[in-house]
Amino acid sequence: MQLQDILYSQGFGHRRVCLGLVQQGYVTVAGQPVDDPFQHYEPQGLQFTVEGVPWAYHEKAYLVLHKPAGYECSQKPGAWPSIYTLLPAPLRQRPNKGLTPGVQAIGRLDQDTTGMLLLTDDGAFIHRMSSPKKHVAKVYEVGTADPVDDQQVQKLLAGVVLDDDPKPVRAAACEATGSHSLRLTLLEGKYHQVKRMLAAVGNRVTALHRSRIGAMALPADLLPGQWRWLDAAQLSAVAESTKIAPVSGPPPAGPVR
């Protein structure tokens, strides 16, 4: 694949921009400056820099982001900054045949919720991960205003009725983790689901953090606001949660940012 096409595929701008980046000496491959935009490379596993920023070729992008409080998951947020501003421009610009450019979050968290978000430009993967039929487990650590008692836990496990749906929603798992905290596992992702479920049992959420999606936990060393490529094992863990394969197969290992 030509170097200019590799840069284009990774989101470094229109082809003409990518051509210019190489010709003007802003690109190195394997530590060496390159000035021929038409030079061919095997893209899989290719490491390069653009204006000094290291990048690893990924045919499809699969990422985990530790969402901080105070960010909206929308591309066009209202009052708060968008989570997409936490990502470098190439991840927001990657061309995506006929679809919105760049990576998209798989599901949303509220502005004040923290924790694990997955993002990808693999539309089929988003679709399957979000399908209610796949029952991907999401684990939430919940802080509450009032003490958590066994009756509340039992009600959350048995199922509570939310205002917009007569069918009860139940937690797949629920345990008190402190006097004012609990861990809740949900298999679906309705609007404000955790907050509404806690309200339905007479309590109120004061803090909400998503710690796990399927078989993958939020990495302990990924700080709020940081993102990372999923390595092959993490991607398999997430895909295994839904018994599906990612479209392009595992990415090269290594958290190059």
Ligand code: URA
């Ligand atoms: N449930 C909520 O109420 N809010 C979230 O952000 C996620 C789940």
